[in-house]
Amino acid sequence: MDLSKNKIAVVTGASKGLGAAIAITLAMKGVHVYGIGRKKDSLKEVAIQAGNNFEPITLDINDETAIHDWYNNTFTNVNTPDILINNAGIGFFSKVDETPTSNWLEMVNTNLNGVFYVSSTLIPDMKKKKTSCHIINIGSILGKVGRTESTGYCATKFGIQGFSEALFMELRGFNIKVTCINPGSIETDFFKTSGQHSHHNMLQPFDIANTIIHLLETPDNMLINEMTIRPLNPKPPNS
Incomplete structure (x- = not known):
């Protein structure tokens, strides 16, 4: 996919x-991005960094x-998303009988x-497009292996x-790529709910973002359908 060709992306969980x-x-990279999140003020901060190609959308993906309503009021038949990044996620960590x-x-x-x-809303118009589209779902290393609590x-x-x-099997015939990225620990605020602390040996958000750019820019008939990304040395510094 050539990201310089007036591409449109929807990114969930875009506020942080x-x-x-x-x-x-x-x-x-020149993509017009609709960034969905629940925190309006945080989205405004992202908009300052992202510039004019970013539109903040305050929306709960559980609704x-x-x-x-947002999709139907925003897009026309000739102006629909080429890229969907399903990133929004939340985690609570405790024993099953204490959850x-x-x-x-x-x-x-x-x-x-x-x-x-979100996917089922965007896919019908993606199927109609004559150019390649790409859906990237952000999974987790914990979607590959189990872990206590x-x-x-x-x-x-x-x-x-x-x-x-x-x-992927449903959409490949419509020239729609589907990729699942399974990252290990990332240095973000995600771990606050578990009482853990992020640190610099974790994966860095912009490193993963740049990896996603590479995935999107692969040739139209080439698909990396799954990717696991781990920090090489995940332990905290000086541990």
């Missing part, structure tokens, strides 16, 4: 962390009706249902892995 890095990097049902449901709603709502998060990220594989 990896999503913000992806949105900024795409915008700097299917709101997603449909509140509300935490479990929030992970399922954001990490699985939200991905379905991570049952809910693992369940949803294993689900994203299966969703991505099945979606």
